[in-house]
Amino acid sequence: MTAVGGLLVGLVVLFCQSWWQRRRATARRAELDRGGGATMRAHLALPGHRARAGQVALAPGHAVWAARWGGRRVDLAGADVLSRAMAIDLSSGPDDVVLRLRLTDGRVVSLTLSEHDADVLTDCLPTLPAATRTWPGTAPKAGHSWWAWLLLGVSGLWIAFCLCMYVTGYSATVTVLGGDGEGFCDVVWEDPDGIERSGEADCYDEPAGSRFDVRVTGWPDPGDPTTGGTYVGIALMFGLPPALVGGLRLRHLSSRRRAWAASEEPPAPAVPASPPPPLTTADLVPRPGEQPAALLARLAPHARRQVPTEGWEDARRPSGARSTVRPMSVLAGLAWPVGLVVFVVAVMWPVPAQGYALATGPTVSTQATSTGERAFDSFGPVPGMVTVRFRDTQGRVRETDVAVDHGLAKGTEAGIEYSRSDPSAARLSGDDDAFDRAAALSAAGLVVGVLWAGGLGLWFRRRGRAVRSARTVASRPALGLLTADFVGHPVVLAVDPVVAPVTFVAVPVQLPLPQGTVARFLESSTPQLSARGALRAGELVVLQVEGAGGPMLPTGRAAELPLAAVRDLLDSAGAPARHDSWEPLDRSAP
Incomplete structure (x- = not known):
């Protein structure tokens, strides 16, 4: 029932979130129809850079994205929509989509935002960029600042409270009577009127009879002897965090206002290029007497529009990617199994050691009393741990944690069995004992994590070996088009020139591409390709462009x-309406 309830709550939350986003998008569209402005949150990724959070500001003739921090701005007005796909990043929401846009300066950017906001944005993009980015009238609202001022006010009041107690108090020398061993001492002192006072002061566990200076608090909480460092620590502990959050928020809003209000010439050329006519499946079939090279030349303008002019090559790596197994990919793949092992060790680390001690050495049965303290609360199949107190064979009082199905109330008597060599290794003797299940779960978690990590390591090794083996196969001539899938990854649509009928084979390739690869595809409709591996489904194919710095390694x-x-991949004009009809290529196969 708990799982069903959680599922229902999750569905309700998703429905409410979708409804709210749709309502906000409708309000933005209505405001734009009235000639006003609107803003929407969006993450933008420039070529060769990671996505940055920011806002898109819309107004008649204006569509500008500005980063959340800093003054970077990107003029989106006049941009051409290349593709639209569901966002698959872990940081994306359930209704987020990725728009790939070609700007008027030729750059290709990726914009992640709500699907309802994406509909509003795509309706505004065809408008031409204005002469400058100055907003008509007033700039759009940067955001709410009331809670930032509230945090600053709370921080100021707290610091004023501490300062008032210090200023209205008085200095005194206290004498230590005793301490609790936890940083507090019972002290006595004389106030300015000569009256002896007593209280508890923070100290370093000085011995009885020691003397040190304090500042006794004044109004509004008088009479507490406190050291000067404690005044500063308490004031900063509770006053600094809200002040930092509020100050950063106000600085962020100020930066956003400057970004919106600034005027900057738009990138040239100001007029976007006209997209090629929409594709149909009939356009992908060779005409009577048409050779494969002529067919690809006819489709090349559609493929070129998907290729960014920068970001797919790296001048520091002219030969391109050296391996399809990147260190970051290995670390990302091993994060889950390593996390599972760390979780098991952190939560149930005593169980394996206790099980070994109980299984390999002599044990003693005795009665124990529950202290009522829960060392670990149970959840799901994982049992809880309760602290019990007992006497060992030598009469010494011991405390240890035992696995239980149900919590033991304070003072409850229970039989336990503990190891003679290690009394901290113990388990209950009654029906509430859950040690076996705890040991089985911890062992299973460790085994699954180790096997998972080992399997991934073997998979990465097989993948690298398979690509190296494919590079040793004899090359053969091929034709192809360089384009991008719906999430912006490079794909080569390869064609065997001697096979009829023409079959399009999609080969996903690894970034960065060899130096000169993009230029060859942009300059020539049908650049000379060599393929190592059979151009058919399920094969690893290594492609190389004549004159490029190296081969293009496959990622799948x-x-x-x-x-x-193929039509959905090449036709950017029709892709947004058909974005659910084709899934991105599988890049996980070794």
Whole structure:
């Protein structure tokens, strides 16, 4: 029932979130129709850079993205929509989509935002950029600042409270009577009127009879002897965090206002290029007497629009990617199994050691009393741990944690069995004992984590070996088009010139590409390609462009695409309406 209830709550939350985003998008569209302005949150990724959070500001003739921090701005007005796909990043929401846009200066950027906001944005993009980015009238609202001022006010009041107690108090020398061993001492002192006072002061566990100076607090909480460092520590502990949060928020809003209000010439050229006509599946079939090279030349303008002019190559690596197994990919893949092992060790680390001590050495049975303290609360199949107190064979009082199905109330008597060599290794003797299940779960978690990590390591090794083996196969001539899938990853649509009918084989390739690869595809409709590996589904194919700095390594196995999928891949004008009809290529196959 708990799982069903959690599922229902999650569905309700998703529904409310979707409804709210749709309502906000409708309000933004209505405001734009009235000639006003609107803002929407969006993450933008420039070529060769990671995505940055920011806001898109819309107004008649204006569409500008500005980063949340700093003054970077990108003029989106006049941009051409290349593709639209569901966002698959872990930081994306359930209704987020990724728009790939070609700006008027030729750059290709990726914009992640709500699907409802994406509909509003795509309706505003065809408008031409204005002469400057100055907003008509007033700039759009940067955001709410009331809670930032509230935090600053709370911080100021707290610091004023501490300062008032210090200023209205008086200095005194206290004498230590005793301490509790935890940083507090019972002290006595004389106030300015000569009256002896007593209280508790923070100290370093000085011995009885020691003397040190304090500042006794004044109004509004008088009479507490406190050291000067404690005044400063308490004031900063509770006053500094809200002040930092409020100050950063106000600085962020100020930066956003400057970004919106600034005027900057738009990138040239100011007029976006006209997109090629929409594709149909009939356009992908060779005409009577048409050779494969001529067919690809006819489709090349559609493919070129998807290729960014920068970001796919790296001048520091002219030969391109050296391996398809990147260190960051390995670390990301091992994060989950390593996290599982760390979780098991952190939560149930005593259980394996206790089980070994109980199984290999002599044990003693005795009665123990529950202290009522829960060392660990149970959740799901994982049992809880309760602290019990007992006497060992030598009469010494011991405390240890035992696994239980149900909590033991304070003072409850229970039989336990503990190891003679290690009395901290113990388990209950009654029906509430859950030690076996705890040991089984911890062992299973460790085994699963180790096998998972080992399997991933073996998978990465097989993947690298398979690509190295493919590079040793004899090369053969091929034709192809360089384009991008719906999430912006490079894909080569390869064609075997001697196979009829023409079959499009999609080969996903690894970034960065060899130096000069993009230029060859942009300059020539049908650059000379060499393929190592069979151009058919399920094969690893290594491609190389004549004159480029090195081969293009595959990130997955090749796939034969039907004509409808090729159309969706190349036709940027129709892709947003058909974005659910084709999934990104599988890049996980070794």
